[in-house]
Amino acid sequence: MAEPARKTDTAQPMLSVNNIxxxxxxxxxxxxxxxxxxPQGKIVTLLGPNGAGKSTTLKAIxxxxxxxxxxxxRGDINFMGQQIANGNPEDIVRSxxxxxxxxxxxxxxxxxxxxxxxxxxxxKDKGVKDDIEMVFEYxxxxxxxxxxxxxxxxxxxxxxxxxxxxxxxxxxILLDEPSMGLSPLLVxxxxxxxxxxxxxxxxxxxxxEQNANFALKVADYGYIMESGKVVLDGTRDExxxxxxxxxxxxxxxxxxxxxxxxxxxxxxxxxWL
Amino acid sequence: MNFELLFQxxxxxxxxxxxxxxxxxxxxxxxxxxxxxxxxxGEFLLIGAWVCYAFLVEMSLPFWLGFxxxxxxxxxxxxILQMVVLRPMxxxxxxxxxxxxxxxxxxxxxxxxxxxxxxxASYPQVFETRSINLLGMQIETAYIMSFVISxxxxxxxxxxxxxxxxxxxxxxxAFDQQVAQSLxxxxxxxxxxxxxISALVSGIAGIVIGMVNGVSSALSVIGIKVFPxxxxxxxxxxxxAIVGGVIIGLLENTAEFVDGQYLNWxxxxxxxxxxxxxxxxxxxxxxxxxxxxxxxx
Ligand SMILES: Nc1ncnc2c1ncn2[C@@H]1O[C@H](COP(=O)(O)OP(=O)(O)OP(=O)(O)O)[C@@H](O)[C@H]1O
Ligand SMILES: [Mg+2]
Numbered sequence: 001m002a003e004p005a006r007k008t009d010t011a012q013p014m015l016s017v018n019n020i021x022x023x024x025x026x027x028x029x030x031x032x033x034x035x036x037x038x039p040q041g042k043i044v045t046l047l048g049p050n051g052a053g054k055s056t057t058l059k060a061i062x063x064x065x066x067x068x069x070x071x072x073x074r075g076d077i078n079f080m081g082q083q084i085a086n087g088n089p090e091d092i093v094r095s096x097x098x099x100x101x102x103x104x105x106x107x108x109x110x111x112x113x114x115x116x117x118x119x120x121x122x123x124k125d126k127g128v129k130d131d132i133e134m135v136f137e138y139x140x141x142x143x144x145x146x147x148x149x150x151x152x153x154x155x156x157x158x159x160x161x162x163x164x165x166x167x168x169x170x171x172x173i174l175l176d177e178p179s180m181g182l183s184p185l186l187v188x189x190x191x192x193x194x195x196x197x198x199x200x201x202x203x204x205x206x207x208x209e210q211n212a213n214f215a216l217k218v219a220d221y222g223y224i225m226e227s228g229k230v231v232l233d234g235t236r237d238e239x240x241x242x243x244x245x246x247x248x249x250x251x252x253x254x255x256x257x258x259x260x261x262x263x264x265x266x267x268x269x270x271x272w273l
Numbered sequence: 274m275n276f277e278l279l280f281q282x283x284x285x286x287x288x289x290x291x292x293x294x295x296x297x298x299x300x301x302x303x304x305x306x307x308x309x310x311x312x313x314x315g316e317f318l319l320i321g322a323w324v325c326y327a328f329l330v331e332m333s334l335p336f337w338l339g340f341x342x343x344x345x346x347x348x349x350x351x352x353i354l355q356m357v358v359l360r361p362m363x364x365x366x367x368x369x370x371x372x373x374x375x376x377x378x379x380x381x382x383x384x385x386x387x388x389x390x391x392x393x394a395s396y397p398q399v400f401e402t403r404s405i406n407l408l409g410m411q412i413e414t415a416y417i418m419s420f421v422i423s424x425x426x427x428x429x430x431x432x433x434x435x436x437x438x439x440x441x442x443x444x445x446x447a448f449d450q451q452v453a454q455s456l457x458x459x460x461x462x463x464x465x466x467x468x469x470i471s472a473l474v475s476g477i478a479g480i481v482i483g484m485v486n487g488v489s490s491a492l493s494v495i496g497i498k499v500f501p502x503x504x505x506x507x508x509x510x511x512x513x514a515i516v517g518g519v520i521i522g523l524l525e526n527t528a529e530f531v532d533g534q535y536l537n538w539x540x541x542x543x544x545x546x547x548x549x550x551x552x553x554x555x556x557x558x559x560x561x562x563x564x565x566x567x568x569x570x
Contacts, residue, residue, distance in 0.1 A: 067451045093457030105452045107445050118441050122457035168457065 012081075013037040014172060014204050015061065015097075020075035020085065022053075022060050024068065030056050032228040033075070036206075038172065043198050043205045045215040047249055048225035054208040055102050057225070058174045061206075062099035063089040080171070094122050096171035102208075103180065104157040106164070108150030112142050115149050115160055119167030128167070135163035138193055155186040162190070166197065172204040179211040187211065191218050212249035216240055224249070275534060281410050282526040288416050290522020291423035295478050296495050297502040297514035298430055299471040305447045305509050306467040308367075309359065312374040314475060315496015316381035321347050321476025322483035322492055323389045329396055336399045343480065344473055351472030352465045360464070382490060393489035415485045422481055426474055427515060433470075434511070443467060447509075501550040506562050513562030521546045 015038040022031035031053050038044045048054050059065040060072050061079075066089065077085040084092055106115050116135055120128045136143040139159040145152055149160055158178055165173050178194065179187040195218045198205055209215035216222060222239045224232040232245070239245050300314045324346050328339030358377065362370045404411040434440040446453040446463040454460060479492055486492075502521045506513025528545035532538055 062455065064451065064455055067454055089454045090457045090459050093455070099455050101452065101455055105449060105455075107448045107452065109448060110441070110444065114441055114444075117438075118445050118456055118458075121438060121442055164456070 014040040014080055015206065016078045017057070017061065018075050018078070020057075020060055020077065021073045022056055022065065022070055023073045024056075024070045026069075026071075030070075030228055031060065034225070034228070034230055035075075036223050036230065036233070038204055038206050039221075040204055041198075041202055042220040043195070043207060043218050045207045045209055045212075045219035045222045046225060047209055047212045047215060047222060049210070051227075052225040053228045054225055055176055058099055058176050058206070058208055060085070061092075062097060062174055063087045063092045064099060064101070090122070093168060093170075096169075097174070098165045098168045098170035098172070099174040100161050100165045100176060100178070102176035104154070104161045106149045106152075106157050106160050108148060110149055111147065112145055112149055112152075112160055115164050116167050119164035120169075122168060131167055131169070135166055138166070138197060139163050154181050155183075155190065158182060158186075158190060159193070162194070162197075166201070166203075170203060172206065175205060175207045177208055177210060179209060179214055187214050191215075194218060212245070216250075277410070278534075279527075279530050282530045283523060284410060284412065285416070286523035286526030287519060288412075288420045288423075288522070289525070290519035291427075291515070292419055292478055292481065292518070293495065293498055293502050293521050294515035294518025295423050295426050296475055297499045297506065297518045298427070298511050299475045299478075300499050300503050301506075301508065301511055301514045302443075302467050302471045304503075305511075306443050307355075307359070307464050309370055309374065310367075311471070312371065313378040313381060313496070314471075314499055315493035316378050316385075317347070317351075317472050317475035318479030318482065318495055319385050319490060319492045320350065320381060320479070321472075322479035322488045323385050324476070325480045326389070326394055326396060326483070326488050330394070336397075340480065343476055347473040347476035348469045351469035354472070355465045355468035359468070360461070378493070378496070382493060386490060389488075391490065393487040393491075395487045396484055399484065413485075419481045419485060422477065426477065430474075430511060439463075439466060498546070501546040505550055505553055507559055510562035516562065520549075524549055 017034060017036045019033045019035050020031055021029065021033060023029050034053070034057055036044070036046065036057075046054050046057060056065070056070065059068065059070065061077055061084070063084065063086070065071065066086070072085040075085070076083055079092070079095065079097055082095060084095070084097070107118065110118070113132060116132050117128060120131065139156075139162075141156060142159055142163060145156060149157065152160060158180075162173075162175070162178065175194070178190055182190065191214050194205065194207070197203060198218075207215055207219065212222075216236050216239055219236055221235055222233065223230050224239075224245065232239070232242070234242065240250070296314060296318065299317070300311060303309055303311045303314075321343060325339055325343040328334045328342050329336060332339070334342070354377075358373065359370070362373055402413060402415055404413050405417070434444060442453065442456075442458045443463050443466065445456065446458060446460055450460055453463070478495070479488075482492055482495070498521060499518075502517035503514050504517070505520060506515070506517030524546050525542045529542040532541035
């Protein structure tokens with residue numbers, strides 16, 4: 001079933017970002033022509049080093065750029081046929097696009113359930129209670145935590161942040177570094193759930209990551225950004241087999257990588273770039 | 274020692290203190306969600322009381338209707354005040370915003386004097402005033418009404434912040450504005466609504482006090498008493514505001530007792546809360562209930 005779907009979705013991606021330029025405080029140019037597409041139902045990942053502009057790209061899409069004095073000064077962003085560049089975050093959430101911000105950002109002086117109910121703020125229907133149960137099914141350990149969310153572990157907070165986004169019943173979720181600060185085992189668990197949510201709920205995802213290993217395991221397609229530009233993109237397999245990607249983002253998966261000499265050359269090459 | 278008088282005064286203190294607590298909550302509500310120190314809080318009581326007076330006496334509306342109209346008026350007043358005066362101040366230095374609220378306080382004082390005159394007015398008799406005997410003490414029914422209304426408002430606040438969508442949104446905005454926006458909450462709406470609710474509830478408090486003591490510019494003095502209460506309770510804690518209010522009420526009346534029975538200095542009751550405030554702040558600089566961020570170790 002997955003294969004024919006892939007061919008038809010070339011028609012009209014759910015989200016397309018076309019050559020956007022983003023400026024903070026009217027002077028700091030951070031994105032210099034970023035384009036990407038996210039087809040409906042897929043998981044797309046956006047990789048890149050610190051400061052590349054990954055979070056900025058997500059904030060440009062979700063409208064949160066405004067809250068940091070940033071602006072899309074060129075290009076356009078199209079979500080399900082609507083122009084959303086420089087739109088209001090509330091309107092964008094209401095149209096079905098939800099950003100889970102970097103660093104989890106749960107409301108620490110509220111309980112898990114209160115945090116989840118907040119996720120449903122824009123909804124008017126009666127299904128909120130059922131959806132809280134649905135979130136607890138994906139993240140069973142949240143159900144046992146009845147205290148303030150500020151006392152949850154880092155992993156649990158990340159789960160709560162993702163669960164909260166589900167409460168909005170979004171069509172697409174933008175996830176900013178879900179692996180941040182989590183142990184490899186937890187990262188694996190979280191990504192497993194992300195994939196499950198995508199499969200079961202049909203929610204389209206754009207995931208920003210530094211941890212390319214994990215991100216490319218779940219993603220259908222990936223983009224790699226460096227200093228405000230997309231430098232490479234391709235399907236999961238294309239990226240996994242790309243020599244540069246292997247070297248810089250996957251920590252060199254091949255055997256030679258283990259020899260001391262090669263590590264040194266890797267470091268040297270990185271400095272040359 | 275005159276125990277009967279002491280108990281009577283403590284009871285008064287409790288009743289007045291819960292009312293202080295209500296006004297202190299209104300103050301904290303604005304501070305928590307918009308980070309504005311509202312020096313015009315006392316004038317909200319004044320305006321509420323006078324507007325209700327205008328509806329009841331000048332327009333001769335029945336009490337319930339006049340009361341309802343006053344609530345609507347106060348709500349609109351809070352929203353418009355926030356939108357017109359305080360929204361443009363977002364992002365300005367704190368001191369400028371404080372100057373604006375002090376200016377508002379002076380302006381509303383003057384405006385109510387100009388419109389309604391400087392003399393004390395009283396509401397038409399709404400409830401029968403008489404004293405009832407409770408455990409050997411005389412309490413006026415008006416005081417009991419005030420106490421019941423205060424408790425009612427507190428329960429309402431609790432429900433609102435714990436269960437209503439808007440209440441949760443206001444707490445979220447107080448905690449982290451950017452995240453609130455990422456959840457689809459309009460910070461503008463939250464700001465306007467916190468002023469609206471604060472003005473509305475303060476207006477009710479103003480009417481309640483107006484019924485007991487009459488309506489005059491003295492009502493806004495509550496706005497000053499609220500400061501020791503909220504600072505005592507911690508500026509950002511609603512529960513603290515209530516506790517602080519009650520403590521201030523009790524303190525005032527204890528001071529009155531000590532002063533009247535032994536010291537005979539006169540007016541000790543109005544300054545005692547401030548002395549105690551200073552002492553408590555030396556021990557607990559964030560107030561009794563003020564929170565620092567949760568630190569995860
Ligand atoms: N609010 C802001 N105002 C000014 N400059 C900003 C702002 N936010 C980010 N920047 C700058 O924009 C650049 C890209 O930042 P961004 O947060 O998008 O990077 P990132 O790829 O998400 O990095 P990381 O992996 O560290 O999260 C950085 O140089 C950063 O200093
Ligand atoms: Mg980032």
